[in-house]
Amino acid sequence: MLLTNRLLLLFFFRAFCMKTIVDEVQAQASKSITYPALDPNKPVEPAITVGSSVTTDDNSSWISSSGNFAFGFYGESDGFFVGIRLVVSSTETVVVWTARPDLKRFSKDAFLNFTEEGLFVTPEKEAVAIPLFKFSLNATSANMLDNGNFVVTSKRGVPYESSCGGSTMCRSAPGGTYKPIRSCKGDYGCRPSTSSNIIIWRSFDFPSDTILGDQYLPCGSNLTSSAGEKDHSIGKYILNFPCGGASLFFYGLNSSRKEWDTGASDGDDYKYLNLGDDGRLYFTSSGGNEKDISDYKPNKDTSNVMIYRATFDGDNIFRLYAHNLQDKSTKMVNEIPNIKDNCQTKGICGVNSYCMLVYGNAECKCMPGFENMSRDLSKVTDCRRIKTIPSCFNLTNATTGVFHMEELQNIAGMENLAYEELSSASKEVCSNACLNDCNCYAASFIDQKCLKLKLPLTSGRKDDNHPSVTFMKLAGAESVPAEPQTRREVCIVAIILSVATTISIWIVVIAAFIGAYWFLFRKFREEWRKWELALTEEIAPRYFSYEELRKGSNEFNQVLGKGGYGTVFRAELPIGDNTVPVAVKRLHGAEMEGEREFQAEMRLIGRAYHANIVRLLGFCHDGPSRLIVYELMSRCSLAKHIFESRGRRPSWERRAAILLAAARGIHYLHCECETKIIHRDIKPENILIAEDWTAKIADFGLAKLLNRNQTRAATRTLAAGTEGYVAPECERDVDGRSEEAQVSEKADVYSYGIVVLETICSKRNREVKELRKLSLCEMVWESYAANELWKLVDGDEVAAPELEKLVKIGLLCVQEDPDARPVMEDVVMMLEGDIDVPTPSTP
Structure with a gap:
């Protein structure tokens, strides 16, 4: 017994000594290691464990410990998004973050899973899970923090690392920069790490339209507006914070033209846009300097009950909101830009419309002779003509009686759209000048000046203090009051009308019988035949009704891109036994261009079926609506990949594969198609990329058929194409002259050569011309002749022989003499390595 007690005492004493030694070793180690600043986003218990899930039920959310933030599903109109809501009161919640707003809304049967690999949404039972976000390491837990940040942690890896100094930043070992620090003092000092948990993902790194207090936006990042206050799908505007200054740029979603520039730069290099938890909105530079950009002065007495957010709203305004959790109130305290008249916001209304204030709110109205293209009449996007007007270039007689001018008073904001100005004019002279000018579709008369305008009209706004008159050219003559008629003339007219009415009644009766027969016996048979064909998936292209396309595209809400004569939308349509994602192109060109574009694409792409040609799945020819249905190319166009920032460009091998696939598609059109096309x-925007990175040729609206007896001969046609890609022999349509040009398939070879050189250099031909006053071809030739090809690739890793081969192929294709250019068959064989690439001459 005594021996047993001694053994137990010895065991406890040894354990105590080992613990003391371990503690001392850890304490000594902590003195020799530099740790990051105290992380205000440190997760708190209880954590959300791997395997947890939430449903669309309101009570099924992951709540922060204070109860102020909830992560989960939130409902909007016809479905649900995944995001984070700020709970202001029992009756008011505000969406402050949306996960993947580019996805369509989920159904009420959806549920969200938190796994080791990522966050996944299963739309319904037994459906395939959709990944919202995937993690770089295996997750172990997650937390909804009290500052609105949802973080995911892992026990793998190493603790945070940082260095102390005048301008340091805390960085987790796997990679993401989290919080800039000014020095190793105060709240920004360094501390030992007491946990091996690391943050591998957080919602603050993926802002949608909002940043919260204690959150920051790194330079080079964007915020994208929501479509509306109750619609958090992707909106029309982008807020960009570029590196190298202290300005915020406001862009349209599909435009490179700035709508607004805050102009706050002062020469310093600011790296972060910060929103403090006290409501202060400011820039931070790499040297620790700060610059406030809001006039808001927070009340220190209410700082403990205030939550702040800065939201880029759907009307292109960046607003700072303060939420008082004590009195359950919300207040907008600042906005950028600070505009009292919302109609002065650029791009607030669509094309061919103007903005007017109604009780202080901006409303959009269509110009006279135009109607709203959106089926939602509560909001105006773009406006189109109610009645198509003919082109006066095709009229041999005077325009009197064909057109008339309609007036609109006090419209401002369109002055910079004028292509010609007439001085010392009167209203009548201005109206007639536009009426008799085939290029003029509108005119603005102000201060004895007449400004001629072309379509589309943008940035118009109603301003009663702007004494202007706007004339719109519309089809048809104005109604002229009839001259007084004599009694005899009235009698003759009455007799003629009586006879005409009797004849008309008989015609209507006969037509009704014929129409009934056609409707009952022929129309039903035609509809059945059309439906029967639609059931067979292999028969393409198939017919779709406008209603099918409208529902399948969710009211044409998700825009994939815009072109000269049409807009492309994402849709999901039933084809065969499956619902297939597709791209729907809605044509809306001026005059009859939309109809010509529709006929051209249907006639030409319907003849082509190749792995590198975008597949035509169907069409809609319903009344005035002209729509074409294509397979969905989920990775967009080549232009998106080669002209973006360096870190996002495809690898060199992938770029070479894309160029080879595009060459095969063009070769098919020239040589292997039933009718040569x-x-x-040809340009990067018309080379689309599929999910598996297969490149395909698209957009046949300008294509031309060669006659059957033509092999490599030319065809006479009007010159067409995009500036910067048009072959020299095709540049014949100058100053509006509709001259014909001898256009052969070598014109496509030239355009392809420009695409090759742009893909190598990641620069546009026209941008190089503007910047360096010489073409991209000349710039590449200079580097090739000087044996300095490495200057072209902007630091990309590429083998010298492969680079030289592509450069030589590009230079061969852009030779000025069409006969000196290779045919596409030889280009394909050069790219595949089957034949040698000859040495090019000066292009």
């Missing part, structure tokens, strides 16, 4: 608009 000249595309006439």
